[in-house]
Amino acid sequence: MSTIPAWWAGNGLRAEAAGLSFDGRSLRELAAEHGTPLYVYSLAKVRRRVDELRAAFASRGLPFRLYYAMKANRFRPVLATIRGCGDVGIDACSPREFALARETGFAADEISVTASMLSDRDLDFFAAEGAGLNLDSLSAIRRWGRRVPRGTAIGLRLDCAVDIGYGSHPKLAYGNTKFGFAHDAFDAAVEAAGAAGLVVDRLHVHCGWGIQRGALHKLEWVMEKLAGFARRLPDVRSVNLGGGLGARRRAVDDPVMAEEWAEAAARHLGPLGVTVACEPGTLLVDAAGVLVVEVNTVEEKSGTVWIGVDAGHNVNLYAAHYGLPVEIAHVDRPLAPVAGPVSVAGNINESNDIFARDLPLPAIEEGDLLALLPAGAYGSSMASDHCLRGPVREIAL
Numbered sequence: 001m002s003t004i005p006a007w008w009a010g011n012g013l014r015a016e017a018a019g020l021s022f023d024g025r026s027l028r029e030l031a032a033e034h035g036t037p038l039y040v041y042s043l044a045k046v047r048r049r050v051d052e053l054r055a056a057f058a059s060r061g062l063p064f065r066l067y068y069a070m071k072a073n074r075f076r077p078v079l080a081t082i083r084g085c086g087d088v089g090i091d092a093c094s095p096r097e098f099a100l101a102r103e104t105g106f107a108a109d110e111i112s113v114t115a116s117m118l119s120d121r122d123l124d125f126f127a128a129e130g131a132g133l134n135l136d137s138l139s140a141i142r143r144w145g146r147r148v149p150r151g152t153a154i155g156l157r158l159d160c161a162v163d164i165g166y167g168s169h170p171k172l173a174y175g176n177t178k179f180g181f182a183h184d185a186f187d188a189a190v191e192a193a194g195a196a197g198l199v200v201d202r203l204h205v206h207c208g209w210g211i212q213r214g215a216l217h218k219l220e221w222v223m224e225k226l227a228g229f230a231r232r233l234p235d236v237r238s239v240n241l242g243g244g245l246g247a248r249r250r251a252v253d254d255p256v257m258a259e260e261w262a263e264a265a266a267r268h269l270g271p272l273g274v275t276v277a278c279e280p281g282t283l284l285v286d287a288a289g290v291l292v293v294e295v296n297t298v299e300e301k302s303g304t305v306w307i308g309v310d311a312g313h314n315v316n317l318y319a320a321h322y323g324l325p326v327e328i329a330h331v332d333r334p335l336a337p338v339a340g341p342v343s344v345a346g347n348i349n350e351s352n353d354i355f356a357r358d359l360p361l362p363a364i365e366e367g368d369l370l371a372l373l374p375a376g377a378y379g380s381s382m383a384s385d386h387c388l389r390g391p392v393r394e395i396a397l
């Protein structure tokens with residue numbers, strides 16, 4: 001029985017008797033050259049995902065604008081690849097993200113800023129930089145209005161009002177959270193913008209992470225609501241649908257992908273004649289990344305076979321923080337038969353520092369390498385130096 005679930009092998013990632021390779025490069029050799037833990041990214045895969053998304057919107061005849069959510073992965077070669085696409089902007093959520101986007105070559109008007117709980121210091125920075133903001137509190141509207149010329153355009157971020165993220169996972173659903181204006185606060189927000197001398201020319205929503213096909217109808221409900229609010233804005237030019245697509249962590253996952261998104265957007269928002277914007281992170285980079293770690297401990301304790309590795313939740317926190325599954329493959333023997341269930345734990349002094357429990361894997365020995373995937377989004381960008389176990393190593397192919 002193969003340990004490689006067919007869902008993630010392919011598209012640059014190959015599982016063969018000789019071992020795992022990514023874009024033709026052996027992961028074993030890359031680890032030997034650069035050390036572990038090591039994030040390996042396929043830039044070709046990032047470009048393919050951008051091409052697919054662009055083609056999906058273009059084929060609907062919809063005016064559209066793509067922004068890459070750089071919070072997903074800000075490794076310089078990844079940002080340079082997005083820049084190289086030419087027609088993709090950046091979604092930034094902090095002054096430093098904005099500054100990094102500018103450093104990478106993006107003009108201020110190619111960057112869409114959507115941030116929450118903005119300080120005066122943040123607003124001063126964005127005003128000085130001529131940034132365009134999507135705002136989600138009356139406080140931020142009032143304070144932004146005092147800093148920018150009358151007539152400055154802003155976006156309003158709305159709460160999506162439904163639980164739509166990955167399996168309605170509480171940490172991944174954005175309905176009725178700290179983000180955005182509630183639907184019944186829309187009029188007050190528009191009024192506050194007018195009073196502050198600002199013009200609302202766009203709407204924004206981000207529905208959560210990992211939206212699956214089964215929740216597509218909820219996504220469409222949000223789009224229809226947005227269309228209704230947009231019709232009430234005389235100056236509306238665009239509607240930004242945020243991100244939330246493309247997350248696949250298990251064979252059974254069935255994420256909404258570019259085609260369905262563009263099709264639904266065309267149906268609900270097309271008649272308005274507005275530009276449909278989106279700002280995906282996961283969809284563009286998650287499947288383009290793999291994390292290679294080294295096994296340092298194989299030991300049974302109270303009936304559990306523990307596999308200890310040289311990375312912890314400081315390097316990749318999907319499992320520990322969100323409780324999300326991580327796929328694990330043997331780098332040298334990806335096709336070897338399953339030997340039994342093991343639990344894979346990291347090297348951080350926290351009891352929740354566990355990548356997988358009772359996962360069927362082939363026989364593993366100390367010194368072996370494992371690949372954790374997908375690992376292109378929210379891996380290195382959320383890494384920390386907890387226990388002084390950082391920083392992470394990253395390479396781009």
Ligand SMILES: Cc1ncc(COP(=O)(O)O)c(C=O)c1O
Binds near residue numbers: 069206209210282283
């Ligand atoms: C406002 C906003 N836009 C876009 C994204 C990107 O989301 P995803 O990686 O699910 O595409 C996020 C992620 O948290 C976000 O908060």
